[in-house]
Amino acid sequence: MMAAPGAGDLGGNQNSPPLVLLEGVTKSFPGVVANDRVTLDVRPGEVHALLGENGAGKTTLMNILYGLYRPDAGEIYVKGRKVVIRSPRDAIACGIGMVHQHFKLVYPHTVAENVALGLQGTPFFGPARVVERGLRELGERYNLPVDPKARVWQLSAGEQQRVEILKALYRGADVLILDEPTSVLTPQETGELFKVLARMKEEGHAVVFITHKLDEVMEAADRVTVMRRGKVIDTLPVAETDKASLARMMVGRDVVFRISKAECTPGKEALVLRDLRAVNDRGLPALRGISLTVCRGEIVGIAGVAGNGQRELVEVICGLRRAQGGEVVVLGRPLTNRSPRTVADAGVAHIPEERLRMGIVPGMTVEENLILKKHHRPPFSSGPLLRLAEVRRFAEQAIEEYEIITPSPKTPAKLLSGGNIQKLILARELSGEPGLVVAAHPTYGLDVGATELIRQLLLRQRDAGAGVLLVSEDLEEIVSLADRIAVMFRGEIMGIVEASAAELGEIGLMMAGTRSGMGDPR
Amino acid sequence: MGWEEWLISTIARALAYGTPLLWGTLGEVYAERSGVVNLGVEGMMAIGAFSAFAVAQSTGNPGLGILVAAVAGGGAALIHAFLTVTLRANQYVSGLALTMFGLGLSGLLGRGWEGVPLKHPLPAITVPYLADIPILGPMLFQNQSIITYLGLVLAVVLWVLLYRTRWGITLRSVGESPATADALGVNVYLVRYLAVILGGVLAGVAGGYLSVEYRPSWTEGMTGGMGWIVIALTIFVAWDPVQAIGGAVLFGALYHLSYRLQPWVAPELLKLMPYAAAIIVLAFVGLGGAQRRRGAPGALGVPYARGEK
Ligand SMILES: Nc1ncnc2c1ncn2[C@@H]1O[C@H](COP(=O)(O)OP(=O)(O)OP(=O)(O)O)[C@@H](O)[C@H]1O
Ligand SMILES: [Mg+2]
Numbered sequence: 169m170m171a172a173p174g175a176g177d178l179g180g181n182q183n184s185p186p187l188v189l190l191e192g193v194t195k196s197f198p199g200v201v202a203n204d205r206v207t208l209d210v211r212p213g214e215v216h217a218l219l220g221e222n223g224a225g226k227t228t229l230m231n232i233l234y235g236l237y238r239p240d241a242g243e244i245y246v247k248g249r250k251v252v253i254r255s256p257r258d259a260i261a262c263g264i265g266m267v268h269q270h271f272k273l274v275y276p277h278t279v280a281e282n283v284a285l286g287l288q289g290t291p292f293f294g295p296a297r298v299v300e301r302g303l304r305e306l307g308e309r310y311n312l313p314v315d316p317k318a319r320v321w322q323l324s325a326g327e328q329q330r331v332e333i334l335k336a337l338y339r340g341a342d343v344l345i346l347d348e349p350t351s352v353l354t355p356q357e358t359g360e361l362f363k364v365l366a367r368m369k370e371e372g373h374a375v376v377f378i379t380h381k382l383d384e385v386m387e388a389a390d391r392v393t394v395m396r397r398g399k400v401i402d403t404l405p406v407a408e409t410d411k412a413s414l415a416r417m418m419v420g421r422d423v424v425f426r427i428s429k430a431e432c433t434p435g436k437e438a439l440v441l442r443d444l445r446a447v448n449d450r451g452l453p454a455l456r457g458i459s460l461t462v463c464r465g466e467i468v469g470i471a472g473v474a475g476n477g478q479r480e481l482v483e484v485i486c487g488l489r490r491a492q493g494g495e496v497v498v499l500g501r502p503l504t505n506r507s508p509r510t511v512a513d514a515g516v517a518h519i520p521e522e523r524l525r526m527g528i529v530p531g532m533t534v535e536e537n538l539i540l541k542k543h544h545r546p547p548f549s550s551g552p553l554l555r556l557a558e559v560r561r562f563a564e565q566a567i568e569e570y571e572i573i574t575p576s577p578k579t580p581a582k583l584l585s586g587g588n589i590q591k592l593i594l595a596r597e598l599s600g601e602p603g604l605v606v607a608a609h610p611t612y613g614l615d616v617g618a619t620e621l622i623r624q625l626l627l628r629q630r631d632a633g634a635g636v637l638l639v640s641e642d643l644e645e646i647v648s649l650a651d652r653i654a655v656m657f658r659g660e661i662m663g664i665v666e667a668s669a670a671e672l673g674e675i676g677l678m679m680a681g682t683r684s685g686m687g688d689p690r
Numbered sequence: 691m692g693w694e695e696w697l698i699s700t701i702a703r704a705l706a707y708g709t710p711l712l713w714g715t716l717g718e719v720y721a722e723r724s725g726v727v728n729l730g731v732e733g734m735m736a737i738g739a740f741s742a743f744a745v746a747q748s749t750g751n752p753g754l755g756i757l758v759a760a761v762a763g764g765g766a767a768l769i770h771a772f773l774t775v776t777l778r779a780n781q782y783v784s785g786l787a788l789t790m791f792g793l794g795l796s797g798l799l800g801r802g803w804e805g806v807p808l809k810h811p812l813p814a815i816t817v818p819y820l821a822d823i824p825i826l827g828p829m830l831f832q833n834q835s836i837i838t839y840l841g842l843v844l845a846v847v848l849w850v851l852l853y854r855t856r857w858g859i860t861l862r863s864v865g866e867s868p869a870t871a872d873a874l875g876v877n878v879y880l881v882r883y884l885a886v887i888l889g890g891v892l893a894g895v896a897g898g899y900l901s902v903e904y905r906p907s908w909t910e911g912m913t914g915g916m917g918w919i920v921i922a923l924t925i926f927v928a929w930d931p932v933q934a935i936g937g938a939v940l941f942g943a944l945y946h947l948s949y950r951l952q953p954w955v956a957p958e959l960l961k962l963m964p965y966a967a968a969i970i971v972l973a974f975v976g977l978g979g980a981q982r983r984r985g986a987p988g989a990l991g992v993p994y995a996r997g998e999k
Contacts, residue, residue: 236873236997257875272870274863276985284856285863286874295856335874 185248187212187374188233188264188343193242195228199575199583202228204398205242210343215365215375217385217406220395221418221615223573223585226378227269229395230345234266235259265336269347269378269613271328275321279303279314283335299338306337310367311360325474326357333364344368345376350384351613354473355643355676362388380615382411394418419617429627432651434463437500438604438635439485444494446484454480456659457494462635464603467626469650469667470639472679477659478639479521482608485637486518487511499603512541517602519593519610521639523586527593530582534574535563537581538596570595571621587618594625605629608639623649643672657681694825700946701829701939706904708942709838710735710896714920715927715934716841716848717892721767723852723929724885725865725989728770729785732917733792734890738763738897740796743908744803746901752812756837756898763894764887766792771886775879778993789917797910808906812836837899844892848931861885865987868994878994893917915965922968925975928985941967 186209195203202225210216218226231237233244235253244251246262253259259266274282280296283303290298300316307313312330320328329349336344350358365375365388377389385392386406393403394417401417415423439462448454454477462468470478483489485496487508496504498514512518520526528537539548539559547558563577570591574584581592590610598605607626611619626649630636640646646653646667653670655662655678663684665674678684714731721728728734738759746755770788773779817831817839852858863871864881872878896916901908919941927933944967948960 231997234873255875256873260875266873268873272867272873274866274870276866276988277859277863281859281863282870285859285871286876287856290856292856294854295859 186210186245187247189245190229190233191243191245193229193232193239193244195225195232195237195239197583199579201398203232203239206395206398206400208393208400208403210374210376211391212342212372212374213369214390215369215377215388217389217392218376218378218395219380219382219385219392219414219418221397221585222587222613222618223397224395224418224615225398226395227347230266230347230376230378233259234264234345260339260341263340263342264345265339265341265343266345267329267332267336267347267349269351271332273320273328273331275319277320278316279318279320279323279331279334280316282320282331283316283338287339302338303334306334310337310364312337312364325352326354326360329353329357329361341373343374343376345378347378348380348613349377350379350381352474354641354679358384380613380619382414382616385414386411396420415616418615421617423616423620429649430631432466432630434466434651435633436464438462438464438498439637440495440497441485442495442497444481444484444496445492446480446489447492448477448480454659455484455491455494458656458659458661460654460661460664462604462637464633464635465630466651467630467636467638467649469646469653470637470656471643471646471653471675472641472656474641476656478608478656480659481656482518482521482606482637482639485511485606486516515600515603517597517600517605517634519590519597519605519607521608521612523589523593524582528581528589531580533578534567534572534581534584534592535559535577537592538563538566538577540596542600566592566595566599570625587614590614590622591618594622598625598629601632602629602634605634605636606639607636609641610638611640611642611645643675647672647675655679655684698825698829700943700950702832702834703946704939704943705830705834705838706942707945708938708940709835709841710899710904710916711919711923711941712841712845712934712938713837713892713896713899714917715923715938716845716931717889717896718920718924719927719929719931719934720848720852720861720892721886721889722924722990723861723865723987724882725868725987725992725994726771726774726882726886727781727785727991728767728788728886728889729782729921730766730770730788730792730917731889731893731920732913732915733789734763734766734893735792735897735900735913735917736796736911737766737792738894739901739912740800740803740897740908741894742898743808743901744799746810747803747806747808750810752808752810752902755902756812756895759894759898760891761894763897764891767887767890767893768883770890771883774993775882775886778995781991781993793911793913800908800910803908805909806907808902811906812903815839835899835903837895837903842935845931845935852931862987865989868989868992869996872994872996882994893920896920919964919968922972925986926968926971929987 188210190206190208193203193206206229220226228237232239235255235258244253251262280299280303284290284295284299303316312334314327314330320331349361353361368375379385389406391403391405394401394414396418441458441460444455444458446455458481472478480489484491487506491504498516501514503511503514524530539562542548548555560577567574567577572591573588581589610622626636638650647670650667652664653667653675654664655675657679662678714735718728718731741762742755742759745758746752766788770784773784774781812835814833815836816833821827821831860876860881864878868878897913900912923937923941927937941964944964948963951960
């Protein structure tokens with residue numbers, strides 16, 4: 169028979185023994201110690217934030233707890249009992265659930281089928297139907313509404329995350345691990361998630377919450393553990409700390425949150441879009457007449473909820489998607505529907521949204537990735553041959569200048585942490601003094617240190633006279649970097665505002681589809 | 691012969707010729723639903739055909755022959771599973787090798803058995819009552835093989851298993867997103883092994899049907915490229931067991947027509963017909979961009995290893 173979904177009351181308070189205790193956990197990968205004698209306790213009824221730079225070992229630690237990796241050394245205790253977790257199956261049996269950084273969902277299947285997958289105690293025939301009922305109950309109890317019959321690919325990122333949380337709760341998870349849950353969410357969805365977390369706390373669950381955003385730690389967490397280079401630096405109550413000291417613990421130096429930037433002095437037109445139209449992968453209209461100008465020496469931010477045409481816009485500009493109508497003019501040259509190489513050669517740098525899929529060749533080395541767009545030209549090649557010494561010299565210089573942390577220039581790029589992959593891409597794209605930089609979500613998933621560095625690099629490009637088109641879902645980022653902000657909704661620009669005069673409320677309204685009075689694209 | 695009789699006999703023969711295609715396709719559908727392409731169908735069918743014939747001839751029991759063919763096909767598939775799932779070898783290379791291996795092995799072992807008719811083939815069955823229905827009776831229920839009937843039932847059973855049960859969710863998920871299944875405690879390797887082996891068992895039966903029922907004898911290469919038609923059919927029927935019935939009967943009809951038209955058309959051209967049709971059909975599937983929409987398993991052809999970066 170089926171157990172009632174969800175966990176019972178665990179009666180959490182500060183004095184009860186930890187729900188989960190990791191002691192002296194160590195894990196090495198070739199060339200790095202990802203976790204070095206890590207000790208961490210998670211108590212019932214708390215939200216425990218896990219903070220640390222890219223590559224600090226947060227995901228590795230949680231993957232060990234969830235049975236995806238085996239630790240080299242160390243012990244795990246669940247509710248005071250020593251356990252050995254060999255696989256996710258063991259972890260689930262211990263009451264541990266995990267929502268991964270990249271969702272683990274079967275996209276063509278329904279929500280109920282996703283929850284029913286691998287679930288013990290469901291009937292052999294028609295398990296999804298039984299799960300549908302349980303899902304409605306759980307959804308009400310935790311305020312996590314989703315349609316159990318919907319197919320997962322049709323859901324928004326926020327809804328997909330709800331499915332992941334429901335999956336864990338349905339299996340009776342006492343401890344829920346959330347790996348960077350807010351990076352895919354809109355501000356509203358983040359607020360809702362925090363309400364769900366509060367509700368889970370009341371029911372006595374514990375939540376481990378990995379994030380790079382210090383504001384979220386201050387808002388949602390009870391205690392916070394900071395990691396650096398595989399080691400735990402400290403665990404302390406959130407009430408006894410502040411953002412600045414957390415950031416210092418994380419990166420080992422002071423971090424500037426407010427970026428100071430010089431006055432914007434727009435020059436000639438770097439990018440002109442006229443009535444641009446295109447369809448998305450499903451053949452539906454994604455761009456419905458976009459007109460926009462980006463001048464040299466200015467940053468234009470594109471704000472909006474993901475899926476409103478931003479991706480298609482970037483792809484059309486970079487020659488990766490056909491425009492069905494309208495015009496793209498880059499640095500005075502008409503470049504509508506030209507090949508990506510033509511566009512790149514015209515002086516366009518592209519920092520793509522999907523780092524691993526479009527930004528690098530994961531299996532190639534760091535130095536090979538660094539020269540990718542220029543490998544066929546001097547000084548990197550003479551005739552048909554590569555000049556390896558030149559390549560190495562350039563790579564070493566870029567690694568130093570952009571602070572790319574890598575065991576060696578010969579390491580496969582896929583083994584770098586997210587932040588370092590992004591620095592690699594910027595190093596390659598910005599090295600040719602581009603006239604236009606198209607950056608999509610450049611700091612997505614990056615730690616505060618890397619975020620700061622990348623924002624500064626973009627500003628430096630602007631000050632050096634490049635036009636920058638910055639697509640981001642992070643409103644705070646757009647407001648602090650951009651000189652003008654255009655808001656996209658359903659493939660149209662709802663309005664353009666000067667960043668200095670921008671009001672978050674007004675932008676928020678436009679993101680939801682209200683047209684502003686000043687829709688004139690300058 | 692009136693057109694009515696002509697139609698009836700064409701469909702009846704299409705069903706008979708479509709039977710090995712149906713069994714093979716059902717097996718390949720299941721293997722591919724788990725994410726493993728097995729291009730070894732032709733080889734597994736050849737092994738099945740030979741072992742069924744050898745056992746049926748020496749024991750006088752065609753049923754036992756089919757059973758042994760199933761086991762032999764499953765055994766051959768086990769090699770593919772070991773190479774592609776455990777050792778994570780390239781699925782296409784391994785499958786091609788399996789086809790060569792199966793064709794070669796059956797040819798070698800079958801030397802002494804060549805060209806002798808089978809003494810006791812599987813008897814054809816006429817279903818009582820149903821056979822008396824006008825038109826449908828002679829079309830479907832007269833003088834067909836028990837394996838044809840079993841194949842039809844199996845298609846429905848496999849469809850229900852795939853779409854309506856816990857196993858089905860597990861199998862489809864493993865083929866779509868093995869990492870997701872793994873994270874929920876599903877043994878991805880076990881599921882893939884079982885699906886690939888089932889594919890081999892069904893391909894073995896398909897081969898056995900050819901040598902103890904359809905053309906009760908053994909000749910080297912008697913599978914005649916049917917295994918490749920199966921690969922194309924799997925895509926054509928959108929990895930759906932029930933649609934496999936329609937696909938198998940359609941191609942069965944093409945095979946049958948290529949005999950019927952022999953007095954008028956050059957035999958070389960006729961032999962080409964099913965393959966030409968396969969190419970045309972696949973081109974249409976591809977042209978419509980339909981393949982993506984019709985849901986090829988997301989992880990098809992990709993080996994799985996936990997925690998690989
Ligand atoms: N499967 C693997 N193979 C080799 N190295 C790995 C593997 N997984 C992680 N690493 C390395 O281990 C270190 C820790 O990585 P981990 O993913 O745990 O960091 P993280 O703290 O989650 O970072 P981020 O904030 O970028 O997600 C990194 O140096 C990473 O490159
Ligand atoms: Mg991580």
